[in-house]
Each structure stands twice: as structure tokens, then as C-alpha cells.
Amino acid sequence: MGADLEHVLLTPDQIAERLDAMAAQIDEDYAGRELLLVGVLKGAVMVMADLSRRLHTPVTMDWMAVSSYGSGTKSSGVVRILKDLDTDLLGRDVLVVEDIVDSGLTLSWLVANLRSRKPASVEVAALLRKPESAKVDVDLAYVGFDIPSEFVVGYGLDYAERYRTLPFVGTLAKHVYTS
Ligand SMILES: O=P(O)(O)OC[C@H]1O[C@H](OP(=O)(O)OP(=O)(O)O)[C@H](O)[C@@H]1O
Ligand code: HPA
Ligand SMILES: [Mg+2]
Secondary structure, three states, rough: OOOOEEEEOOHHHHHHHHHHHHHHHHHHOOOOOEEHHHHHHOOHHHHHHOOOOOOOOEEEEEEEEEEEEOOOOOOOOOOOEOOOOOOOOOOOOEEEEEEEEEOHHHHHHHHHHHHHHOOOOEEEEEEEEHHHOOOOOOOOOOOEEEEEOOOOOEEEEEEEOOEEEEEOOOEOHHHHOOO
């Protein structure tokens, strides 16, 4: 492991096993329906790729880019749409796919925004959640792992755009973002 990383929190095998279980649950819950998966760029790219390919439910995919973290380790609380959906949500069953719910600010804003577009339903699947960091409550239908309130990188998650391609989730050494 590089000097920038402290320890591995979730191995590729642990992630794969959880995604298997989440996909099975989603298939059961949406039996007979068609889903629109909405990936939140950029962090959710890996979860979207690996979760969507495990589903038997017919799906289409769309993407939104929102940013609240910029290059720091704290949410600014101000969510900006950098890229909107191409799909009309009217009457659709929507499943938002996220890498992490930390303060919850991004997702609570996003879910309210999507609901205003009159879909049939909006639910959320997130690989990671930090329960001790929650500033707002967001209802998550599918959660991979509850993790401690440390800044993590890998498997899509970045610090200043780096580390997204690591196959595992690990904690970043503090010297990387405090010096
Ligand atoms: O619960 P919150 O405290 O709001 O944090 C979660 C959000 O922050 C990260 O996105 P970021 O703004 O870093 O954009 P990125 O996915 O492009 O890295 C992450 O991917 C979530 O979307
Ligand atoms: O712990 C985190 N790591 C990377 N990006 C994030 N966005 C919110 N929390 C995190
Ligand atoms: Mg980020």
C-alpha cells in the first residue's frame, strides 16, 4: 500500500459479496418492473458498473453530476448540478446509485430534486454510509456498509480526484490532507 494510505477498510472480495446481496434484494423488490438507475458522477461509477451488471431486472442508466466537496474533505453543503439527466422521470421507477452517504447533504438535496420531477418512485442504493457523520436523515433502501467517520478513498471515491481506481476502499493518511 502506498504511503498515502493508512489501511484497507474493505477488500475487493468484501465489496463483491455485498454487491451480490444488494443486487439480489433489488431484483426481488422490483420483480416485474423496469428500473432507471441514476448514477451520481463521478464517485458512483464503479458501484454502478458492478451493481448494474449483477441485476436481472431490466434497467436503463442515466447520470447526474453534482459536486459538493470540490477538492476538500468536507462537504460545502452547497450542491451544484454539473450535468443533468437526459431522461424524463415522469412515471419512472428510479434507483439512485451512490458510492457514499457522509453528511447526507448531497443525497437529501438530490432526492428532493428528483421527486419534483414526478417519478413513480425514488429509492437509493449506496455502497457506503457514515452514520456518525449524518447531518440530515436520508432514507436508504439499500446500503452496502456502515463505516466509521474517516475520510476514505478507492473504488470510485477520490481525494482531489486521485485514488478512484483503487480496487479496495481504504483510509487516507492524515498527512495527505492536513499538510
Ligand atoms: O453525504 P455527503 O456529505 O453530501 O457526501 C457524499 C457525496 O460526496 C461525494 O461526491 P463529491 O462531491 O466528492 O463528487 P465526486 O463523486 O465527483 O467525487 C460522494 O460521491 C457523494 O456524492
Ligand atoms: O470519505 C469520503 N471520501 C471521499 N469522498 C467523500 N465524499 C464524502 N465523503 C467522502
Ligand atoms: Mg469527491
